[in-house]
Amino acid sequence: MHDNDCLGEAARIMTICNACRYCEGLCAVFPAMEMRRTFTAADLNYLANLCHACGACYFDCQYSPPHEFAVNVPATLAEVRSRSFQTYAWPRAFARLFEHNGLTISLAAALSVAAFVLGFVGMNDPAVLFASHSGAGAFYRLMPHAALVAIFGAAFLYACTAMAMGVRQFWREGGVVPDEPGPTQSTWRAVKDAMTLRYLDGGGAGCMNEDERPTDRRRLFHHLTFYGFLLCFASTLTATFYHYGLGREAPYAWHEAPVLLGTLGGIGLVIGPLGLLAELSRREPALRNQPRTGMDVAFIVMLFLTGATGLLLLAFRSTPAMGILLALHLGVVFGFFITMPYGKFMHGIYRFAALTRYGKERAGPAKHAARGTGLRGAG
Numbered sequence: 466m467h468d469n470d471c472l473g474e475a476a477r478i479m480t481i482c483n484a485c486r487y488c489e490g491l492c493a494v495f496p497a498m499e500m501r502r503t504f505t506a507a508d509l510n511y512l513a514n515l516c517h518a519c520g521a522c523y524f525d526c527q528y529s530p531p532h533e534f535a536v537n538v539p540a541t542l543a544e545v546r547s548r549s550f551q552t553y554a555w556p557r558a559f560a561r562l563f564e565h566n567g568l569t570i571s572l573a574a575a576l577s578v579a580a581f582v583l584g585f586v587g588m589n590d591p592a593v594l595f596a597s598h599s600g601a602g603a604f605y606r607l608m609p610h611a612a613l614v615a616i617f618g619a620a621f622l623y624a625c626t627a628m629a630m631g632v633r634q635f636w637r638e639g640g641v642v643p644d645e646p647g648p649t650q651s652t653w654r655a656v657k658d659a660m661t662l663r664y665l666d667g668g669g670a671g672c673m674n675e676d677e678r679p680t681d682r683r684r685l686f687h688h689l690t691f692y693g694f695l696l697c698f699a700s701t702l703t704a705t706f707y708h709y710g711l712g713r714e715a716p717y718a719w720h721e722a723p724v725l726l727g728t729l730g731g732i733g734l735v736i737g738p739l740g741l742l743a744e745l746s747r748r749e750p751a752l753r754n755q756p757r758t759g760m761d762v763a764f765i766v767m768l769f770l771t772g773a774t775g776l777l778l779l780a781f782r783s784t785p786a787m788g789i790l791l792a793l794h795l796g797v798v799f800g801f802f803i804t805m806p807y808g809k810f811m812h813g814i815y816r817f818a819a820l821t822r823y824g825k826e827r828a829g830p831a832k833h834a835a836r837g838t839g840l841r842g843a844g
């Protein structure tokens with residue numbers, strides 16, 4: 466028995482799938498499911514985070530609605546997945562931030578931007594906000610570098626701690642996984658599967674849309690977003706090295722590594738999220754997790770705003786618009802950082818953990834030591 470209808474429905478569907486097994490070649494969910502006879506809440510949270518929501522199993526299923534079995538794996542696992550973010554949220558008191566998540570993220574972003582605008586005005590003569598600044602250290606005439614490092618360092622540290630605590634709980638509840646021959650083999654496999662989004666290919670055909678014609682567009686836009694984000698992060702790390710290692714203050718010339726990486730990353734963060742929003746609108750209605758659409762949209766919009774405000778800042782950094790654009794960009798990035806543990810960002814963290822567990826289960830012997838859940842031999 467499960468303590469909520471969503472988990473009960475997921476257990477019912479997984480039991481049907483486990484008898485049918487028609488979809489076992491589509492993705493990692495079905496082989497992982499086949500290693501189990503019963504489905505605890507932790508098992509279902511694990512399977513839900515393995516699912517990439519490609520939709521293939523819904524269209525392939527002979528038991529999907531209007532059949533009386535009403536099997537809808539993608540929509541059911543999407544709801545379990547969303548609830549799992551809440552289940553493992555740290556600290557527990559903040560789990561409710563996943564409810565009305567779109568509103569929460571929007572408010573956090575708006576307040577962060579307002580705080581940076583007010584901070585710039587409060588710390589300086591207001592005229593400084595609308596003046597042109599150029600040369601090394603131009604940004605720091607609005608806010609000292611040390612203050613920026615302290616604020617963003619604290620936000621980032623907090624976000625990393627909260628995410629680590631969440632994924633630790635997720636991993637622990639999943640139970641002990643079998644040993645594997647090489648200590649890092651499954652991790653490397655998980656890295657590769659995550660970096661290539663291997664299981665977003667619908668078993669080879671692509672993601673399903675409402676016109677029932679699978680395409681790889683969703684994977685492409687996801688890649689642009691993900692690698693855009695990584696490039697922006699690399700830009701920040703490189704700029705930190707320039708500042709502390711080379712003793713050179715931002716802003717840097719367009720041909721220098723921090724700007725090149727940031728520009729490429731920003732372009733990815735603009736095109737990728739716009740494409741993902743378009744794909745979301747084309748999604749087959751039966752596959753949508755309607756109550757959680759706000760969380761999806763808020764996350765995508767925050768990524769888009771991060772890229773767009775960064776590019777605008779780069780384009781207008783020598784003009785009087787720089788002060789407002791800097792406040793806008795820093796506010797969006799700060800809002801993104803502090804809400805990372807309480808939004809859709811967590812899907813990447815839990816998915817990677819689930820892929821790692823799956824790799825270990827596949828590599829390990831046919832046993833499951835933890836809770837007697839009936840894990841069967843890895844296929």
Ligand code: SF4
Nearest residue numbers: 482485486487488526
């Ligand atoms: S989704 Fe349908 S066809 Fe696929 S394994 Fe489950 S019951 Fe069988």
Ligand code: SF4
Nearest residue numbers: 492516517519520522
């Ligand atoms: S990844 Fe695709 S095929 Fe696999 S369970 Fe999810 S929706 Fe179905």
